[in-house]
Amino acid sequence: xxxxxxxxxxxxxxxxxxxxxxxxxxxxxxxxxxxxxxxxxxxxxxxxxxxxxxxxxxxxxxxxxxxxxxxxxxxxxxxxxxxxxxxxxxxxxxxxxxxxxxxxxxxxxxxxxxxxxxxxxxxxxxxxxxxxxxxxxxxxxxxxxxxxxxxxxxxxxxxxxxxxxxxxxxxxxxxxxxxxxxxxxxx
Amino acid sequence: xxxxxxxxxxxxxxxxxxxxxxxxxxxxxxxxxxxxxxxxxxxxxxxxxxxxxxxxxxxxxxxxxxxxxxxxxxxxxxxxxxxxxxxxxxxxxxxxxxxxxxxxxxxxxxxxxxxxxxxxxxxxxxxxxxxxxxxxxxxxxxxxx
Ligand code: HEM
Numbered sequence: 001x002x003x004x005x006x007x008x009x010x011x012x013x014x015x016x017x018x019x020x021x022x023x024x025x026x027x028x029x030x031x032x033x034x035x036x037x038x039x040x041x042x043x044x045x046x047x048x049x050x051x052x053x054x055x056x057x058x059x060x061x062x063x064x065x066x067x068x069x070x071x072x073x074x075x076x077x078x079x080x081x082x083x084x085x086x087x088x089x090x091x092x093x094x095x096x097x098x099x100x101x102x103x104x105x106x107x108x109x110x111x112x113x114x115x116x117x118x119x120x121x122x123x124x125x126x127x128x129x130x131x132x133x134x135x136x137x138x139x140x141x142x143x144x145x146x147x148x149x150x151x152x153x154x155x156x157x158x159x160x161x162x163x164x165x166x167x168x169x170x171x172x173x174x175x176x177x178x179x180x181x182x183x184x185x186x187x
Numbered sequence: 188x189x190x191x192x193x194x195x196x197x198x199x200x201x202x203x204x205x206x207x208x209x210x211x212x213x214x215x216x217x218x219x220x221x222x223x224x225x226x227x228x229x230x231x232x233x234x235x236x237x238x239x240x241x242x243x244x245x246x247x248x249x250x251x252x253x254x255x256x257x258x259x260x261x262x263x264x265x266x267x268x269x270x271x272x273x274x275x276x277x278x279x280x281x282x283x284x285x286x287x288x289x290x291x292x293x294x295x296x297x298x299x300x301x302x303x304x305x306x307x308x309x310x311x312x313x314x315x316x317x318x319x320x321x322x323x324x325x326x327x328x329x330x331x332x
Binding site (some may be wrong): 121122138 | 315332
């Protein structure tokens, strides 16, 4: 058994900050009213965080880099359909998990982009909504809430389900490494 | 003869907007809500400090919001649940509950106007917050995005 540092400190900080920001973003949006001002600030903070993650995906440590989890379609299909390919252990993101990462980053960026043009049909709107007409802003709101919002719930659900699957079926705890940064590797 | 019955029907229907074709009824209430939202936003801008405080202007904004609240009360005639509307069909199935929410909201708006008249910013902020919650409560239940 060998201990490997898989998640570097910036990745762990990114991960848990994103958890907090997404949860508080959803809570403030559900409350609405004055809390929507907080929702905007949380959205901007999330943008900074995701921008950092993209940078870190290019210059970070081994498992943080996008190049370490950019898999060819063939590899991804084999991972799902072929038992031998699936048995190979990935310390970082596996081929399917990597798809989730790209989906989440994409959806969060889309949330921010559409949020800037959204309105709450009460008394608040994103800072760019005043430059477009109301119908377009309503469509941005629809994308923000009904499309991207729902996708985020779905992605969170998949994420938690995958962690539960690993914990209960594959007997591997993925949560602790996200705190300590370390995984053990059989050699 | 047909014409006669037509006119009779219109007279019997008699309600404020009930005889208006569907798309006009929809446009009518959307316009009222649009104004309501615009003037709520202006009040919000003053609360946030983006616009200077001017008591007379703020009162005018609050008065328009209250007035529009009065306009929409009868703006959901039977059958106006189609076309370019974001009103959910549940409204017409649960008209009592819907009206209840409307009256609750209207009383929050009255309180907002009274608050604006005191000129006390803390009161205005609090009443504004309560009023917007009453809008959101109904939108979450009866308006699509
Ligand atoms: C982390 C990024 C974000 C997430 C996860 C997020 C999530 C959400 C969700 C789930 C809702 C729907 C609440 C409901 O069910 O009613 C919502 C509403 C809203 N968001 Fe965001 N949002 C984000 C960023 C932003 C940004 C950057 C802005 C604008 C600057 C924004 C503006 C709005 C507005 C105006 C609404 C109200 C829509 C309505 O209630 O009709 N959001 N957001």
